Amino acid sequence: MSEKVKVSIDGITIEVEPGTSILNAARIIGGDIVPPAMCYYSKLEGSGGKCRTCLVKVSKGSEKDPRPMPKLVASCRTAVMDGMEVQNITSPEVKEARKGVVEMLLINHPLDCPVCDQAGECHLQDLGYEHGSEATRYEFERRTFDRIDIGDKIQLHMTRCILCYRCVYVADQLTEKREHGILGRGDASEISTYIEKAIENDFSGNVIDVCPVGALTDKTFRFKQRVWFTKPVEAHRDCPTCTGKVSLWYKGEDVIRVTARKDVYGEVEDFICNTCRFEKKNTNDWIIDGPRQISNRSVISSNHYEQLAPPPVVRKNLALQAANKEEFERATKH
Amino acid sequence: MESLSNRKKVIEQKPMTLAERMYLPAIAKGLAITFKHMFKKKETIFYPEQERPISENWRGLHSLKRDENGKERCTACGLCALACPAEAITMIAAERKKGEEHLYREEKYAAVYEVNMLRCIFCGLCEEACPKEAIYLDGPFVGADYLRKDFIYGKDKLVEEPLKS
Numbered sequence: 001m002s003e004k005v006k007v008s009i010d011g012i013t014i015e016v017e018p019g020t021s022i023l024n025a026a027r028i029i030g031g032d033i034v035p036p037a038m039c040y041y042s043k044l045e046g047s048g049g050k051c052r053t054c055l056v057k058v059s060k061g062s063e064k065d066p067r068p069m070p071k072l073v074a075s076c077r078t079a080v081m082d083g084m085e086v087q088n089i090t091s092p093e094v095k096e097a098r099k100g101v102v103e104m105l106l107i108n109h110p111l112d113c114p115v116c117d118q119a120g121e122c123h124l125q126d127l128g129y130e131h132g133s134e135a136t137r138y139e140f141e142r143r144t145f146d147r148i149d150i151g152d153k154i155q156l157h158m159t160r161c162i163l164c165y166r167c168v169y170v171a172d173q174l175t176e177k178r179e180h181g182i183l184g185r186g187d188a189s190e191i192s193t194y195i196e197k198a199i200e201n202d203f204s205g206n207v208i209d210v211c212p213v214g215a216l217t218d219k220t221f222r223f224k225q226r227v228w229f230t231k232p233v234e235a236h237r238d239c240p241t242c243t244g245k246v247s248l249w250y251k252g253e254d255v256i257r258v259t260a261r262k263d264v265y266g267e268v269e270d271f272i273c274n275t276c277r278f279e280k281k282n283t284n285d286w287i288i289d290g291p292r293q294i295s296n297r298s299v300i301s302s303n304h305y306e307q308l309a310p311p312p313v314v315r316k317n318l319a320l321q322a323a324n325k326e327e328f329e330r331a332t333k334h
Numbered sequence: 335m336e337s338l339s340n341r342k343k344v345i346e347q348k349p350m351t352l353a354e355r356m357y358l359p360a361i362a363k364g365l366a367i368t369f370k371h372m373f374k375k376k377e378t379i380f381y382p383e384q385e386r387p388i389s390e391n392w393r394g395l396h397s398l399k400r401d402e403n404g405k406e407r408c409t410a411c412g413l414c415a416l417a418c419p420a421e422a423i424t425m426i427a428a429e430r431k432k433g434e435e436h437l438y439r440e441e442k443y444a445a446v447y448e449v450n451m452l453r454c455i456f457c458g459l460c461e462e463a464c465p466k467e468a469i470y471l472d473g474p475f476v477g478a479d480y481l482r483k484d485f486i487y488g489k490d491k492l493v494e495e496p497l498k499s
Contacts, residue, residue, distance in 0.1 A: 113465070114409045114411030114413070114440070114442075114465050114466060115409050115440050115441060119411070223427045223429050223442050225427075226411065226416075226427075228412070228416055229415070229416075302416065303416065303421075
């Protein structure tokens with residue numbers, strides 16, 4: 001391997017392999033300085049560079065050429081250079097640009113979150129909440145499409161799509177034959193199958209998981225339950241086609257949805273097959289590994305009190321902490 | 335110890351005099367008070383025939399609203415149930431079928447919507463959470479009943495009357 005390069009993101013310096021993108025370097029550091037990404041997907045080759053939410057400012061190009069880059073760059077597509085200095089949340093310019101990008105992405109989005117099944121785990125919702133403005137300035141007709149069934153298990157709501165191309169890459173890279181793609185250009189472009197042809201492939205269901213918005217949704221879960229009323233549990237099974245590692249979403253006793261396990265960036269750990277996703281909805285099909293960790297900032301974890309949040313008086317006082325040792329242990333056991 | 339507020343009255347207990355022991359002046363005084371009140375304005379009203387005026391920000395029984403075309407506004411998004419601190423609200427969503435467009439506003443609607451009035455604390459958070467302006471606590475008092483199950487109000491009691499055309 002060649003020598004590692006030094007890059008500084010928001011003042012935090014890290015050494016990474018040459019050729020790493022700024023986004024991935026930021027993800028190695030982790031925390032708040034990671035730029036959000038709607039189209040980049042680390043498991044899909046060639047993804048990224050479409051949504052522009054990961055824009056960052058490069059205030060110093062490299063050690064050899066210290067001039068700053070003239071414009072904000074997409075961090076998922078820009079490789080790091082030795083001595084590069086990147087500003088993400090420390091730059092007001094980036095924040096401003098990101099706000100603009102969110103507004104752009106929401107121009108044609110129908111904002112039908114109360115109806116949408118993705119609400120609660122939608123990346124566009126999170127992005128809009130964190131970086132967007134409250135109101136829209138757009139006053140024209142939003143484009144509308146009819147719902148399309150892609151096979152009998154997947155539904156496509158083209159109105160909600162932000163054209164991130166992730167599902168197209170899934171179809172390209174996971175399945176042998178791609179049957180859906182993007183038709184048309186510019187604002188007329190849309191995801192479509194040729195003559196609404198059903199996708200018949202073992203891994204076609206993964207387009208649901210990679211979709212950052214509610215454009216591709218599980219028809220078997222349609223309007224069943226809101227995400228935040230379901231309880232996610234990690235489980236696995238011996239599957240001949242995939243790894244069989246999934247998250248089961250329970251409502252009461254019933255498994256109402258099966259998805260792949262997602263990491264902190266909302267990317268799946270392993271792609272799962274359609275048999276696991278759509279046909280194994282009984283608890284006795286699965287071996288339960290334990291409860292799924294959900295960020296306490298997520299709406300899914302709201303109204304659940306598993307995490308112990310001690311009052312300030314306990315947080316400061318060691319004697320009280322020792323007295324409540326049993327409660328702390330119980331709360332942090334999982 | 336000395337009293338701080340100085341409002342304390344020390345009662346002296348003396349033996350009663352003869353006039354006091356006959357109780358006649360006391361009975362006359364008591365009857366006078368009773369008769370005086372007969373000519374005063376009544377403080378009570380004949381509920382439920384009569385009702386008191388209620389405040390503008392009064393919160394009573396929930397009602398599920400309809401829009402200007404008489405369609406139900408609720409889309410069963412579940413935000414009211416999420417906001418509810420007493421967990422009084424439950425619902426089951428359903429998909430609108432062809433031919434039901436005049437009944438429901440969006441493609442999803444609440445097939446079952448139940449508020450447990452024994453749990454509800456009338457805080458109005460559901461009203462605030464609703465993105466569709468579908469629920470308002472603008473009704474009357476919740477009535478009395480004999481069985482606990484009768485306090486679970488379904489859509490039959492909550493949804494507004496359909497528009498008269």
